[in-house]
Amino acid sequence: xxxxxxxxxxxxxxxxxxxxxxxxxxxxxxxxxxxxxxxxxxxxxxxxxxxxxxxxxxxxxxxxxxxxxxxxxxxxxxxxxxxxxxxxxxxxxxxxxxxxxxxxxxxxxxxxxxxxxxxxxxxxxxxxxxxxxxxxxxxxxxxxxxxxxxxxxxxxxxxxxxxxxxxxxxxxxxxxxxxxxxxxxxxxxxxxxxxxxxxxxxxxxxxxxxxxxxxxxxxxxxxxxxxxxxxxxxxxxxxxxxxxxxxxxxxxxxxxxxxxxxxxxxxxxxxxxx
Amino acid sequence: xxxxxxxxxxxxxxxxxxxxxxxxxxxxxxxxxxxxxxxxxxxxxxxxxxxxxxxxxxxxxxxxxxxxxxxxxxxxxxxxxxxxxxxxxxxxxxxxxxxxxxxxxxxxxxxxxxxxxxxxxxxxxxxxxxxxxxxxxxxxxxxxxxxxxxxxxxxxxxxxxxxxxxxxxxxxxxxxxxxxxxxxxxxxxxxxxxxxxxxxxxxxxxxxxxxxxxxxxxxxxxxxxxxxxxxxxxxxxxxxxxxxxxxxxxxxxxxxxxxxxxxxxxxxxxxxxxxxxxxxxxxxxxxxxxxxxxxxxxxxxxxxxxxxxxxxxxxxxxxxxxxxxxxxxxxxxxxxxxxxxxxxxxx
Amino acid sequence: xxxxxxxxxxxxxxxxxxxxxxxxxxxxxxxxxxxxxxxxxxxxxxxxxxxxxxxxxxxxxxxxxxxxxxxxxxxxxxxxxxxxxxxxxxxxxxxxxxxxxxxxxxxxxxxxxxxxxxxxxxxxxxxxxxxxxxxxxxxxxxxxxxxxxxxxxxxxxxxxxxxxxxxxxxxxxxxxxxxxxxxxxxxxxxxxxxxxxxxxxxxxxxxxxxxxxxxxxxxxxxxxxxxxxxxxxxxxxxxxxxxxxxxxxxxxxxxxxxxxxxxxxxxxxxxxxxxxxxxx
Numbered sequence: 001x002x003x004x005x006x007x008x009x010x011x012x013x014x015x016x017x018x019x020x021x022x023x024x025x026x027x028x029x030x031x032x033x034x035x036x037x038x039x040x041x042x043x044x045x046x047x048x049x050x051x052x053x054x055x056x057x058x059x060x061x062x063x064x065x066x067x068x069x070x071x072x073x074x075x076x077x078x079x080x081x082x083x084x085x086x087x088x089x090x091x092x093x094x095x096x097x098x099x100x101x102x103x104x105x106x107x108x109x110x111x112x113x114x115x116x117x118x119x120x121x122x123x124x125x126x127x128x129x130x131x132x133x134x135x136x137x138x139x140x141x142x143x144x145x146x147x148x149x150x151x152x153x154x155x156x157x158x159x160x161x162x163x164x165x166x167x168x169x170x171x172x173x174x175x176x177x178x179x180x181x182x183x184x185x186x187x188x189x190x191x192x193x194x195x196x197x198x199x200x201x202x203x204x205x206x207x208x209x210x211x212x213x214x215x216x217x218x219x220x221x222x223x224x225x226x227x228x229x230x231x232x233x234x235x236x237x238x239x240x241x242x243x244x245x246x247x248x249x250x251x252x253x254x255x256x257x258x259x260x261x262x263x264x265x266x267x268x269x270x271x272x273x274x
Numbered sequence: 275x276x277x278x279x280x281x282x283x284x285x286x287x288x289x290x291x292x293x294x295x296x297x298x299x300x301x302x303x304x305x306x307x308x309x310x311x312x313x314x315x316x317x318x319x320x321x322x323x324x325x326x327x328x329x330x331x332x333x334x335x336x337x338x339x340x341x342x343x344x345x346x347x348x349x350x351x352x353x354x355x356x357x358x359x360x361x362x363x364x365x366x367x368x369x370x371x372x373x374x375x376x377x378x379x380x381x382x383x384x385x386x387x388x389x390x391x392x393x394x395x396x397x398x399x400x401x402x403x404x405x406x407x408x409x410x411x412x413x414x415x416x417x418x419x420x421x422x423x424x425x426x427x428x429x430x431x432x433x434x435x436x437x438x439x440x441x442x443x444x445x446x447x448x449x450x451x452x453x454x455x456x457x458x459x460x461x462x463x464x465x466x467x468x469x470x471x472x473x474x475x476x477x478x479x480x481x482x483x484x485x486x487x488x489x490x491x492x493x494x495x496x497x498x499x500x501x502x503x504x505x506x507x508x509x510x511x512x513x514x515x516x517x518x519x520x521x522x523x524x525x526x527x528x529x530x531x532x533x534x535x536x537x538x539x540x541x542x543x544x545x546x547x548x549x550x551x552x553x554x555x556x557x558x559x560x561x562x563x564x565x566x567x568x569x570x571x572x573x574x575x576x577x578x579x580x581x582x583x584x585x586x587x588x589x590x591x592x593x594x595x596x597x598x599x600x601x602x603x604x605x606x607x608x609x610x611x612x613x614x615x616x617x618x619x620x621x
Numbered sequence: 622x623x624x625x626x627x628x629x630x631x632x633x634x635x636x637x638x639x640x641x642x643x644x645x646x647x648x649x650x651x652x653x654x655x656x657x658x659x660x661x662x663x664x665x666x667x668x669x670x671x672x673x674x675x676x677x678x679x680x681x682x683x684x685x686x687x688x689x690x691x692x693x694x695x696x697x698x699x700x701x702x703x704x705x706x707x708x709x710x711x712x713x714x715x716x717x718x719x720x721x722x723x724x725x726x727x728x729x730x731x732x733x734x735x736x737x738x739x740x741x742x743x744x745x746x747x748x749x750x751x752x753x754x755x756x757x758x759x760x761x762x763x764x765x766x767x768x769x770x771x772x773x774x775x776x777x778x779x780x781x782x783x784x785x786x787x788x789x790x791x792x793x794x795x796x797x798x799x800x801x802x803x804x805x806x807x808x809x810x811x812x813x814x815x816x817x818x819x820x821x822x823x824x825x826x827x828x829x830x831x832x833x834x835x836x837x838x839x840x841x842x843x844x845x846x847x848x849x850x851x852x853x854x855x856x857x858x859x860x861x862x863x864x865x866x867x868x869x870x871x872x873x874x875x876x877x878x879x880x881x882x883x884x885x886x887x888x889x890x891x892x893x894x895x896x897x898x899x900x901x
Contacts, residue, residue, distance in 0.1 A: 021705050021706070024698055024702050024780065034735070034738070035735040035738050038738070087633035090630070090632055091629075094626045094629030111641065115641075116880075118840060118858055120641070122648070123645050124640065126873070127640075127644035152639075156636065159633055176361035179326075179328050180357055182327075183353075183355045183375075184378055186378045187349055195365075198365045199365055219729065219730055238841075244741075253735060256727065256728040256730075257727045260726045261727070264723050
């Protein structure tokens with residue numbers, strides 16, 4: 001049955017499908033592969049192959065600014081993951097219990113996902129500028145943009161992603177499970193701790209990973225909210241990229257892409273082995 | 275006379291502007307096996323949830339062992355539930371599922387061990403303690419659900435369509451097992467089902483529900499033989515429904531002029547001149563040498579016997595069950611409707 | 622058994638309220654402020670008049686064309702690919718799906734940078750063309766800095782979103798329906814048009830939104846591949862806040878316009894029977 005289905009579909013979509021698939025995949029991967037290859041080329045003029053070297057990676061490793069930006073990003077992503085996982089899970093659980101205002105809640109959760117990042121970025125910039133101006137006028141203190149403001153912005157959209165993920169899992173859990181726990185003498189708190197939470201575990205963990213990754217790679221909001229002194233890695237990469245093509249930047253790009261490939265493949269393998 | 279194990283006093287419950295339960299009165303004696311039977315949406319599951327404590331009545335009272343349980347949460351009620359979808363905890367193995375209700379009651383470890391073993395032996399699941407629910411067959415999951423609920427030795431066990439997800443053969447076997455289990459333990463069972471065969475075959479008493487009310491309650495035989503309404507007659511077993519006008523009344527018997535049939539004597543109360551509905555079971559219609567003339571219209575053989583459709587000369591068609599089944603389509607027959615088996619229905 | 626929702630909802634809603642919704646409210650308020658003096662003057666709708674400014678109109682038109690073209694290309698290439706992947710045997714299906722959506726997780730700047738590397742003068746493409754004799758030595762296609770390069774960049778960045786969205790629909794589709802349609806006398810083309818496309822519609826719509834909306838406000842790809850000469854909506858918006866002298870009122874107006882466009886697109890999506898739920 002299955003194979004006949006597949007055969008039928010092949011004829012339906014036409015042999016063009018294979019060609020299209022090949023071309024799209026080539027389109028997606030060729031530039032990155034070329035870049036990765038040339039990141040090992042011993043030439044300042046980056047598109048000329050001039051013998052193998054790891055020199056650019058070495059220079060990258062010694063680049064203090066890159067190192068600092070990396071540390072900043074790791075810190076921001078970790079804080080975002082913690083905030084978003086806790087608050088996003090609470091949001092999903094609260095939504096499941098809410099009897100009124102469901103539509104409004106729904107909107108509140110989806111909004112940060114669909115509002116363009118550039119609007120989120122400029123609105124946060126505006127918000128913090130005005131807020132800090134007010135604080136200065138009232139107290140004389142001079143707060144500035146920095147990693148906490150990035151975390152605030154990243155948290156806001158990451159909460160939504162975690163909430164959506166946990167809510168999807170929650171929707172799959174039959175309500176009878178919690179009822180069964182109550183029926184068997186567990187208090188609501190115990191039922192949550194012993195039944196609901198363990199079953200949500202994978203989704204919560206997945207949400208934490210998602211929040212970390214999203215925050216780590218996020219550029220636009222960080223661009224507007226990180227200020228001048230504490231760039232995250234994408235913000236620092238932006239300033240490097242604006243200067244044009246350099247061998248060091250080739251190496252960094254290759255590393256960033258390779259890093260995500262490894263992470264995603266690992267999590268895919270983990271999910272399958274479960 | 276001790277208090278009923280479960281009692282509902284004029285319980286009403288509405289949801290979304292719709293009356294789900296409409297003044298339900300019900301008393302289940304200790305040790306009784308009561309089935310609540312009705313089509314989906316009749317309120318039988320809601321009744322169960324009110325007793326379990328997952329839902330609360332808008333009006334009326336629910337009593338368990340004679341105590342009003344208003345405001346008592348499910349985890350403080352001495353009842354346990356076997357859920358329709360079993361609701362086994364997927365992250366716990368069989369042992370932990372069954373032990374769950376003992377752990378919440380702070381039963382000592384060693385006792386938990388022996389009681390879980392007992393409960394699993396009761397449902398013949400020894401040796402599967404370390405399996406996860408997903409590694410069990412539907413029938414095994416069902417048994418775990420029963421063991422998990424019974425291990426707490428509740429005074430009342432509530433079962434919500436517990437066999438609904440099983441195939442016919444397994445269903446039959448589980449019906450027998452559950453019935454035997456109930457006899458052995460003497461636990462009060464309140465058993466919700468939409469399957470009339472299941473209700474009639476298992477329960478001491480059956481309450482038939484329709485649109486939020488218990489329309490008739492009684493022993494299976496009484497329900498079958500003396501349905502009080504058209505709904506009960508049609509819902510329980512197969513029945514011929516006839517309509518006609520009462521011509522004469524003689525004590526407990528009435529003579530009715532039935533449309534398309536002719537004069538029929540039936541049991542029940544009705545006033546002369548009133549239009550009534552009558553019910554007669556197909557197996558009670560007698561094929562005879564004399565009586566109402568008709569022709570066999572259709573023959574369905576089902577192994578245990580034959581069901582004819584007999585078209586009467588006067589116009590009506592009757593379902594007739596017969597063990598022998600020697601007649602073919604087109605055969606001329608006479609049927610008789612014995613007065614003791616024809617019931618006047620209330621509505 | 623009272624189970625209150627608000628103790629759970631309060632913390633996340635406070636965070637969202639302060640760091641997501643309050644800033645948007647400020648944007649809305651300041652869209653009616655006067656230039657350079659956010660809180661000190663009376664409200665004015667002056668910034669809205671500048672929506673007719675040709676510079677901004679050009680940027681808007683450019684962004685609209687870019688977003689439309691990107692969405693069209695992603696539909697044409699991505700949708701068939703998504704269906705193709707959904708019809709493979711499980712093992713190949715998983716591998717292909719992973720390969721296509723993987724770029725979603727990669728750093729978008731690094732991916733765009735790869736195209737800078739390929740397209741820039743005497744970059745990889747020029748070198749290869751020269752090596753093949755398609756291009757005179759030391760000559761260049763001069764692709765970097767053109768609208769074409771921007772389009773390549775946006776397609777590259779957002780194609781995976783389209784594949785992801787359509788795949789989600791295609792995977793749920795019961796392909797025996799196609800057999801049924803053909804059994805009922807439909808030709809393959811009719812089966813595609815009357816059965817497959819309607820069932821894929823939620824995914825196609827969601828994918829289109831996932832591509833169209835961010836491209837409309839994008840400024841990274843236009844900046845890096847389009848050069849400084851060609852301004853898009855996102856760049857104009859960014860410059861309102863980043864460049865001195867800043868122009869908050871206009872920036873806020875542009876943000877509100879962008880939000881309205883997004884809201885309109887989502888409404889259209891809902892009207893056409895799709896929804897973000899289709900892919901969640």
